Amino acid sequence: MTTHSSRRNRPGRRAAVATALALAVGLGVSTQVSAQASVPAPARTATAAPQPVTGAQGQPLTRVADFYGAYIDAKGDYADPDATLAKALRAHYLTPDFATRLAAWENTNGADGVLRAQNVPTRWTVTDNGAVGMGHEVVVTLTFGSGTTAHTTKLFVLLERYNRVVDIQTTSSR
Structure with missing residues (x-):
């Protein structure tokens, strides 16, 4: 008898192995499903709809928003403020003349x-x-604190026509 003929004589064994394999796989899947079903899903909290932030390259509004967002992030990380980044942002966004005047203002006002x-x-x-002469003015409203102790400061940021900050005042240039 050859090995081929002995395999043909055992069709029941192949069926039993196939059935056992299918049963084992089926039990594994059903066990996983029931285990997953018993774990409660995390509760969803009611939150406001996500707010998009958009911008356009070369737009004064986007330029000032980018500067203030990055600057506040660099300065506001209380565990590890990034003075080097804040300085680099100032060098990138401010004109050299305004940076000098701003440093003098900071020394005077602390x-x-x-x-x-x-x-x-x-x-x-x-x-x-809107436009102011050859430049553009953007209003930045900063909120300090929260709740009943919150207060706001309005700053008027003037950009030159090449989108670099030439002045920051508490009153409008208009």
């Missing part, structure tokens, strides 16, 4: 000239205020 404060805001908004 505060951060970009934020016009000694601390870092908890929130901020940026609003377009």
Whole structure:
């Protein structure tokens, strides 16, 4: 008898192995499903709809929003503020003349000239205020604190036509 003929004589054994394999796989899947079903899903909390943030290259509003967002992040990380990044952002976004005037303002007032404060805001908004001469003015509203102790400061940021900050004031240039 050859090995081929002995295999043909045992069709029941192949069926039993196939059935056992299918049963084992089926039990494994059903065990996983029932185990997964017994774990409660994390509760969803009611949150506001996500708010998109958009921008456009070369737009004064986007430029100021990018600067203030990055600057506040660099200054506001209380565990590890990044003074090097804040300095680099100032060098990139401010004209050299304004950076010199701002440093003098900071020495006189003992505060951060970009934020016009000694601390870092908890929130901020940026609003377009239109063209001013050859430049553009953007209003930055900074909110410090929260709840009943929150207060806001409005800054008027003037950009030159090449989108570098030439002035930050608490009153409009208009």
